[in-house]
Amino acid sequence: MATVEIYTKAFCPYCARAKALLEAKGADFTEYDITFDTPKRGEMIERAGGRTTVPQVFIDGRHIGGSDDLAALDRSGGLDPLLAA
Numbered sequence: 001m002a003t004v005e006i007y008t009k010a011f012c013p014y015c016a017r018a019k020a021l022l023e024a025k026g027a028d029f030t031e032y033d034i035t036f037d038t039p040k041r042g043e044m045i046e047r048a049g050g051r052t053t054v055p056q057v058f059i060d061g062r063h064i065g066g067s068d069d070l071a072a073l074d075r076s077g078g079l080d081p082l083l084a085a
Contacts, residue, residue, distance in 0.1 A: 001027070002059050002085045004029035007057075008031055010033065017071075018057060018066070019055075021070060022057075025074075032044070048065075054066070057069070059083065064082075
């Protein structure tokens with residue numbers, strides 16, 4: 001199974017949606033709550049190429065993007081192969 005990381009904030013509906021999709025796929029993921037964690041937020045921005053919104057999802061170190069990007073990847077059939085890797 002792939003290594004999945006997701007940067008989130010408390011009370012973020014987009015974060016909840018992305019996590020629900022990953023859970024529905026049976027994917028284990030590491031969640032980094034950056035609500036009050038400034039160093040992790042900086043790490044996320046650097047890894048995400050300057051993107052500051054949450055969630056930001058990474059699969060095996062590859063930046064997937066946010067909730068809409070993750071959902072679009074799933075709709076196109078590209079998510080399952082990444083998660084199975």
